[in-house]
Amino acid sequence: MKSDRGSTPAGPIDLWLIEDNPRYRKTIAGLMEHTGGIHCSQAMATCEEAIRLAESESPPQVILLDIGLPGMNGIQGIEVFKSLLPTTHIIILTIYDDNNKVLEAICAGASGYLLKDSPPEKIIESIQEVMAGGAPMNMQIAAKVLEMFREHYPKKSDYGLTEREKEILQHLVSGLTKQQIAGKLFLSFHTVNTHIKNIYTKLHVNTRSGAVSKVYKEKLL
């Protein structure tokens, strides 16, 4: 159940390691050599080196990538690798655990996010997991991701808008003027005016922008 869905069915998993600290790089590379099923074919200190190599060497299946690198940082690196080596999985291995870095890395296309204090077995396990379609993360990171996730899916509040009001609010959101809305709904200008008036009252705002903002912030409609 673990190694039966990689793009290369046979042989060890081909791994690249990008890490500027020589000592840590050697530690990890050494670790891989003593592990069955994974082969660290390249280890370098910068993304630039890796990009150069990507043009001659065959693409690895997994890249272990640091974020705090000289020159191009890991986040930027992800984006380059994503277009250069679209089949390669990228696992971030870093000391940074702040929300922004995690967010950026994930959005850039990282398949996993580990902290450097992870035990070696966790790292090995994560490489296998990512090959099996998983998304290995430190437990702190996972909790962070869920938390961020929750924030961006606030339960939609209800201001008691009627259907007609919602309809008009929608047109307001798309930037139409009162007259344009009236035209589109075959209503009098005055009716639209009244509806908007009522919408403002219900939403506790007094400008179009305020209403539109509220729609997005509170996931109305």
Place this chain on the structure above:
Amino acid sequence: MKSDRGSTPAGPIDLWLIEDNPRYRKTIAGLMEHTGGIHCSQAMATCEEAIRLAESESPPQVILLDIGLPGMNGIQGIEVFKSLLPTTHIIILTIYDDNNKVLEAICAGASGYLLKDSPPEKIIESIQEVMAGGAPMNMQIAAKVLEMFREHYPKKSDYGLTEREKEILQHLVSGLTKQQIAGKLFLSFHTVNTHIKNIYTKLHVNTRSGAVSKVYKEKLL
């Protein structure tokens, strides 16, 4: 490093199990009894029973919760427990792995999401992990969450707005008028007017609502 941050420092972790299948319930309950550090003090078939018990018994530290339950389903259950037992961690243990269920459960406040085909050790591990501030998930689920995450954070487009323009756009978004913005930034009304004019040109809109909509739709700022 695993059991040193629960709200109850001493003794085994107090667990409740809510699962309507009697056989599976017994399997899990039995598993816990043979495991050090966890005590399954209650096992029931429905959320309603658990809610009734929550009024007399002391709150558990963790609830293992199924989704497909008779009566109140697990998702609704989460919301009730979240307000009734705010300190209790909830781990979903279910057969459903579709995006919607996962999303709903997480947004409702689940701390973890496991599939029923998880090996018993994984379940034990997850209970300990959630007590240590983690968010245990099946690897498929984790991958799903990251994927959904990425979708809802589209790369922000760039219209070449200057810092000042972004600042003013932000105030526009919050519903302020030109004069209010001028006051807040200690600028002349005319300056704000000019900036907004330029913002409109750069965003290719010609109303406040259009601009605000664009900000949210394309994740500007």
Place this chain on the structure above:
DNA sequence: CACAAAATACCACGATCATGCGATTGTTTT
């Protein structure tokens, strides 16, 4: 230094908005 870009400021005018009223017609609930 020179040149470009950004930020600042001003004016005027027609279009549009927000908001105060009041009113009629239906539908649903009680």
Place this chain on the structure above:
DNA sequence: AAAACAATCGCATGATCGTGGTATTTTGTG
């Protein structure tokens, strides 16, 4: 039948907006 709500339409007025200009100062880059 009464009350409550939704949707429709009307008017007037002062505030605000969008857009066409022009112009000075500050800042950054070659």
